[in-house]
Amino acid sequence: MKKRGFEIVTSYQDKEIQLPVRATKQAAGYDFEAAEDIxxxxxxKQWMQNKHDLTHVLKPTLVPTGIKAYMQEDEFLQLxxxxxxxxxxxxxxxxGVGIIDADYYENPNNEGHIMFQYVNFGLTDQVIKKGERIGQxxxxxxxxxxxxQAEATRTGGFGSSGRK
Structure with a gap:
């Protein structure tokens, strides 16, 4: 029986995605790579261009990894x-920190696809290239x-347990 690990989501199977690995044998984190250019x-820059409409300025950009994670029911993956x-x-x-619950794996909304949320507080846009390490x-x-007494099962995908 598999205890914990990573798999490539179906929609990225043919896109040369690398499974996360630890850089050294004492590293705690598995390095995730971007699955595409973002x-x-x-x-x-957005604020300067849209001072009249700030509703979307701080919205994070989702960076896909093409990866899903499986683990035991009393574990989680911290991003x-x-x-x-x-x-x-x-x-x-x-x-701040992402939490991937064990029941996120294979959820019907997105198969458990892990994505990192980034906000760029610099002066220029940042290009993340496919294959670039983005997080752990x-x-x-x-x-x-x-x-x-939690009895419910996950019904939502990214960012949702299905509860309001």
């Missing part, structure tokens, strides 16, 4: 930014409260 627009992204490229994760994933266990 432009992360500059928030400052973290590369330490060099804010320093060198002005890229921050829009959600770390498998972690979690604990439940004594009186935990």
């Amino acid at each position: 432009i992360v627009p500059s928030v400052i 973290a930014n590369r330490s060099s992204n804010p320093l060198k490229r002005f890229l921050m994760m829009g959600n 994933g770390i498998f972690l266990p979690f604990l439940k409260a004594d009186d935990d």
